[in-house]
Amino acid sequence: MTAGGWVAVRRPLFAALLLGCTVSLMTVGTLSARLVAGGALAWSFVPLFEAASLALVGRGLSRRLSFSRTLDLFFAGRGAWSLALLAFGAAAAFADPLDVYGWAATVRAKSLLAVLLLPVAAWSIRVDLCFFRIVLDRTPAQAVRLLFVQRAVSWTASTGYFLGFASAPYLARMLGR
Amino acid sequence: MSRRVARALFLLALAAGTAQDRPRRDPPVTIGGYRVLAADFHVHSAVFSAGALAPWDLVLEARRQGLDAFAITPHNQVWPARLGRWASRVLGGPRVLVGEEIRAPAYHLIAVGIERRVSWDQPASAAIDDIHGQGGVAIAAHPVADYWPGYDDRAMASLDGAEVLHPAAYVGSSARDELEQFYGRRRMTAVGSSDYHGLGRLGLCRTYVFAADDGEAAILEALRARRTVVRDRDGRMHGDPALVRLAAADGRLWTRDPARPADGLLFALSRIAGVLAVVAGLVFGLPSTVEV
Numbered sequence: 001m002t003a004g005g006w007v008a009v010r011r012p013l014f015a016a017l018l019l020g021c022t023v024s025l026m027t028v029g030t031l032s033a034r035l036v037a038g039g040a041l042a043w044s045f046v047p048l049f050e051a052a053s054l055a056l057v058g059r060g061l062s063r064r065l066s067f068s069r070t071l072d073l074f075f076a077g078r079g080a081w082s083l084a085l086l087a088f089g090a091a092a093a094f095a096d097p098l099d100v101y102g103w104a105a106t107v108r109a110k111s112l113l114a115v116l117l118l119p120v121a122a123w124s125i126r127v128d129l130c131f132f133r134i135v136l137d138r139t140p141a142q143a144v145r146l147l148f149v150q151r152a153v154s155w156t157a158s159t160g161y162f163l164g165f166a167s168a169p170y171l172a173r174m175l176g177r
Numbered sequence: 178m179s180r181r182v183a184r185a186l187f188l189l190a191l192a193a194g195t196a197q198d199r200p201r202r203d204p205p206v207t208i209g210g211y212r213v214l215a216a217d218f219h220v221h222s223a224v225f226s227a228g229a230l231a232p233w234d235l236v237l238e239a240r241r242q243g244l245d246a247f248a249i250t251p252h253n254q255v256w257p258a259r260l261g262r263w264a265s266r267v268l269g270g271p272r273v274l275v276g277e278e279i280r281a282p283a284y285h286l287i288a289v290g291i292e293r294r295v296s297w298d299q300p301a302s303a304a305i306d307d308i309h310g311q312g313g314v315a316i317a318a319h320p321v322a323d324y325w326p327g328y329d330d331r332a333m334a335s336l337d338g339a340e341v342l343h344p345a346a347y348v349g350s351s352a353r354d355e356l357e358q359f360y361g362r363r364r365m366t367a368v369g370s371s372d373y374h375g376l377g378r379l380g381l382c383r384t385y386v387f388a389a390d391d392g393e394a395a396i397l398e399a400l401r402a403r404r405t406v407v408r409d410r411d412g413r414m415h416g417d418p419a420l421v422r423l424a425a426a427d428g429r430l431w432t433r434d435p436a437r438p439a440d441g442l443l444f445a446l447s448r449i450a451g452v453l454a455v456v457a458g459l460v461f462g463l464p465s466t467v468e469v
Contacts, residue, residue, distance in 0.1 A: 014458075017458075018455065018458075021451075021455045023229050023230065023375070024194070024451075025448075025451060025452065025455075026229065026375060026376070027229070027230065027238060027375070028194070028197075028198055028241070029444070029447075029448050029451075030190070030193065030194030030197060030198070030444075030447045030448055030451045031187075031190045031191045031193075031194040031195075031451040031454065031455070032191075032194045032195050032197075032198035033191055033194075033195040033198075034195070034198065034234065034237060035198070035230075035234065035238075036191065038230065038231050038233070038234040039229070039230070039234070041231065042223035042224070042229070042230065042231040042234070043223070043229075086452070086455055086456065089452075089455075090452040092376070093448045093451065093452065094448065097377045097378035097381055097435075098344060098347050098348075098377065098381065098410075100376050100377050101344040101347075101348065101376050101377030101378075101381070102344075102347075102348040103376060104376055105344070105345060105348045105349070106348060106349065161225065162225075162227055163225075163227050163252070164224075164225025164226050164227065164251065164252055164253075164254065165225065165251075165252055165253035165254050166226070166227055166252030166253060166280050168253055168297065169253075169280060169281050169282050169297050169298070170282070172298070173282055
């Protein structure tokens with residue numbers, strides 16, 4: 001692999017590895033090779049869609065950096081989500097499985113989880129806005145627009161992939177079928 | 178230096194965690210002339226099905242949880258379940274049954290033992306007919322009161338079973354009563370399922386199936402014949418009354434209950450090391466320079 005190629009993939013691979021570690025902590029409470037590898041593979045769609053969405057909105061926009069380096073810097077800003085994931089995995093590792101099930105089973109629990117994620121989202125938005133402004137040389141307004149489009153693309157793709165056909169009945173209902 | 182330490186710590190934690198990640202080895206249980214199988218008929222995988230683990234990882238995890246059989250039940254599709262069945266054959270079990278969670282706005286229905294997708298865009302009774310037409314078994318998924326209107330008289334008459342035990346029974350204040358009320362409407366197969374998506378534990382709620390053997394046909398036949406026993410954490414049981422009495426008198430079945438969370442100093446240290454290793458990896462594992 002070329003140096004540029006490695007720069008492009010090292011942080012996305014690290015993001016996938018972290019997802020695998022979270023899956024392992026959630027499942028067996030420790031780091032097990034089969035679950036770290038399997039989780040990283042099964043959840044690699046997250047960094048893939050992130051990278052693809054950046055390629056879609058950001059390609060050619062940096063006048064000073066290669067796309068590899070742009071991608072590397074973009075993934076350097078994943079700290080907020082990485083820490084949140086790790087905190088979730090660590091909490092699950094030490095909790096009773098039934099309690100862990102309950103974290104996403106009731107409206108109250110989901111609301112609490114959403115509130116806990118607000119500072120993470122705010123931190124991540126701030127870092128990404130800095131990325132679009134400084135790395136891609138965009139004005140504040142352009143940075144906001146790019147961030148919105150990038151997140152809309154990557155989150156829609158990731159959610160669609162994750163939920164699969166479960167959302168079909170609800171989409172059909174929304175579309176008036 | 179710190180990066181080397183972080184990597185070493187990560188590898189050590191990985192080695193310790195991998196060494197502890199062993200399958201349960203439960204001896205086969207035979208009661209009343211039946212082979213009794215620990216099963217979970219409601220499990221979701223990653224890949225378009227809102228689960229955390231890939232189908233092949235589910236097979237290994239089911240083995241670790243001491244399950245003899247389980248059904249992978251993707252939402253409104255079957256192919257991840259077929260992938261899981263293939264993985265189970267390659268990895269040597271436990272047995273995977275192809276299933277589907279038919280997720281319609283008015284009802285959620287588990288199909289077990291099918292080969293083709295059953296459409297969600299039809300009434301529950303028609304979906305059940307389709308499942309039966311494929312030789313499968315239809316089980317009402319977590320039938321709390323919100324889903325009751327989805328089951329009309331015709332659907333209720335043809336339904337094979339209902340989830341009388343589900344993790345929701347331990348979490349919601351009314352869920353347990355509602356699941357039991359639905360199950361009590363008519364004589365049907367008692368099923369306990371984990372509805373595993375990645376949170377909680379695979380096989381956390383399970384069904385003991387009294388089958389002629391451990392083959393798929395025997396499991397489906399036992400489900401149709403209502404030869405199941407379900408036991409919750411408090412020791413309350415549901416299912417065929419004669420089999421409930423047999424199982425209670427025998428007592429060996431409860432050795433197949435879900436494992437309680439492991440304890441002990443080594444496991445605690447392994448968990449702490451695992452978390453620390455990922456933190457260290459996060460902080461020191463990659464070049465921290467972000468100069469543009």
